[in-house]
Amino acid sequence: MTPLAETAMLAHGWRRFLLLVVAGAVAGLSVPPLFVLPAVFLAFPVWIWCLDGAERGKGFARLFGPAFAIGFAFGWGYFTVAFHWLGTAFFVDGGFMLVLMPFAILALAALIAAFWGLASAAAHLFWSHGPWRIVTLATFLTIAEWTRGHVLSGFPFDLLGYALTPTAEMMQLASVIGVYGLTFLAALLAMTPALIWPAEERPLTRRLAPFFLALAVIAAQLGYGYNRLAGTPVTAREDVRLRLVQPLVYEHADWGNVDPAAIIDRLIMLTEMRMGPDDAGLAAATHVVWPESALPFYLSQYPEALARIARMLPQGVTLLAGAPRVPFEAAPGTAPFNAILAIDDAGEIVASYDKSHLVPFGEFLPFQEFWANLGIKQFVPGAEGWAAGDPRRRLMQVPGTPPFLALICYEIIFSGDLGDTGAAQFLFNITNDAWFDGSIGPAQHAHHARVRAVEEGMSLVRAANSGVTLATDPLGRITAELPPREMAVVDAAVYQRLEPTLFARYRHWPLLAALALGLLIGLATGRRRRRR
Numbered sequence: 001m002t003p004l005a006e007t008a009m010l011a012h013g014w015r016r017f018l019l020l021v022v023a024g025a026v027a028g029l030s031v032p033p034l035f036v037l038p039a040v041f042l043a044f045p046v047w048i049w050c051l052d053g054a055e056r057g058k059g060f061a062r063l064f065g066p067a068f069a070i071g072f073a074f075g076w077g078y079f080t081v082a083f084h085w086l087g088t089a090f091f092v093d094g095g096f097m098l099v100l101m102p103f104a105i106l107a108l109a110a111l112i113a114a115f116w117g118l119a120s121a122a123a124h125l126f127w128s129h130g131p132w133r134i135v136t137l138a139t140f141l142t143i144a145e146w147t148r149g150h151v152l153s154g155f156p157f158d159l160l161g162y163a164l165t166p167t168a169e170m171m172q173l174a175s176v177i178g179v180y181g182l183t184f185l186a187a188l189l190a191m192t193p194a195l196i197w198p199a200e201e202r203p204l205t206r207r208l209a210p211f212f213l214a215l216a217v218i219a220a221q222l223g224y225g226y227n228r229l230a231g232t233p234v235t236a237r238e239d240v241r242l243r244l245v246q247p248l249v250y251e252h253a254d255w256g257n258v259d260p261a262a263i264i265d266r267l268i269m270l271t272e273m274r275m276g277p278d279d280a281g282l283a284a285a286t287h288v289v290w291p292e293s294a295l296p297f298y299l300s301q302y303p304e305a306l307a308r309i310a311r312m313l314p315q316g317v318t319l320l321a322g323a324p325r326v327p328f329e330a331a332p333g334t335a336p337f338n339a340i341l342a343i344d345d346a347g348e349i350v351a352s353y354d355k356s357h358l359v360p361f362g363e364f365l366p367f368q369e370f371w372a373n374l375g376i377k378q379f380v381p382g383a384e385g386w387a388a389g390d391p392r393r394r395l396m397q398v399p400g401t402p403p404f405l406a407l408i409c410y411e412i413i414f415s416g417d418l419g420d421t422g423a424a425q426f427l428f429n430i431t432n433d434a435w436f437d438g439s440i441g442p443a444q445h446a447h448h449a450r451v452r453a454v455e456e457g458m459s460l461v462r463a464a465n466s467g468v469t470l471a472t473d474p475l476g477r478i479t480a481e482l483p484p485r486e487m488a489v490v491d492a493a494v495y496q497r498l499e500p501t502l503f504a505r506y507r508h509w510p511l512l513a514a515l516a517l518g519l520l521i522g523l524a525t526g527r528r529r530r531r532r
Helices: 002-011 015-029 038-052 067-083 084-093 094-125 133-148 160-164 174-190 204-231 262-273 304-312 368-373 409-413 441-456 502-506 509-531
Strands: 236-246 288-289 318-325 335-341 349-352 403-408 424-429 459-464 470-472 480-482 490-496
Touching: 002 015, 002 038, 002 094, 015 038, 015 067, 015 160, 015 174, 038 094, 038 288, 038 409, 067 084, 067 094, 067 403, 067 480, 084 094, 084 441, 094 133, 133 160, 160 174, 160 502, 174 204, 174 502, 174 509, 236 262, 236 459, 262 288, 262 304, 262 490, 288 459, 304 335, 318 349, 318 424, 335 409, 409 424, 409 441, 424 441, 441 459, 441 470, 441 502, 459 490, 470 490, 470 509, 480 490, 502 509
Parallel strands: 236 288, 288 318, 403 424, 424 459
Antiparallel strands: 236 490, 318 335, 335 349, 459 470, 470 480
């Protein structure tokens, strides 16, 4: 490793940029569901070594000079690998969109990588050549990750902290510090090998100590998770028994080809399916769940749909379905809501939730006129775009059902920002990941959702159009699941929520305290270097 460390410290120009892009791409292998955890221990030291040899600019160039380019190049490699699956959506329309695909992925990765570039530049302002420099960079990198998860509607996919959640045991630490806390921890641990090489005057034992401490922290994380799983009883609720339907409705991509009657036929057939001689079917369920885009049309276009749903549902059973919704009092041309509709056994809509956190470029186009001139449109059909609902209404209360947090698609990935978690009894997530079939995207999205269950100490119910459909207990363990891209149903239980986790009580305050300490360490070590 010494030759690599010396090469990184002495490299400059395009050679250093290329080295960092490759190192970042290696680090990107740690994202869900790949979870190549050793990759971060190989890659992140390269970032440290390059900063050790980076030139110090003056004035404006000091912030947007070599140190910025170092973090940007590393982040560009990381996010290109982490977000490559988004390109699968371009195959839906094909044609000219396929030509745009590589440029779009590289542009998105570059945009997000700018956050890491700024973190690198800020850390270099306080840089020293002692072991505390890894704390400085980990601190600013975590601030950058939190920022990109919140600024301009936020895009917190593939936060570095997910690398430390490959198993149910390792996930449990999220109940204490959340995924942003895990991000700080993952960055700090991954940078420890940089303190071993190149060889210095310090004894080998002192240089190895931080790395072995990192391994001990991971072992402690596993031990905590094992004890929490073994020592936390979970109890299934008797008042909620779900039948989750995975219908593979691909007409979501083109409403012009929708046959409402045929889609309702398929959904009812699946819902009433018996999976064996001992399966009681709908008679054993209290709720049926149809995922996002299961009804890719307005119910007003097929008024018989509600009547057919009423005939399907036994007395006391409620359907929770994803469908577009336009208020009755809305003026013509009003943008629809992407909604969850609760329909009772009389065919009446008794409650609804409208998606409030829309997907940029998926459900709305920022600067729409500019992109329209380039022939780029939103992926999700809707001539007038989509309207955002009220985020304060995420707590959904359906008659005869305990209150639950309704979350559509990627609303589930926003750690600590789900809504009224105090009153909710479980997390309810419907999604349509069919845009990304054949990629790692659906499994990655599902893993993000599982970590939310651990953070909040609540059971998760997740129905996906083409997968991954699953249910978990409050500890994130999967209790029911359907294979991706399989038309099927599965019955699932909902569990009593646990006592509020430490993360649910204190949210990001412990992390903010750790970041403040990291900033003080950076300030102190930077001043000491300047005095020398």
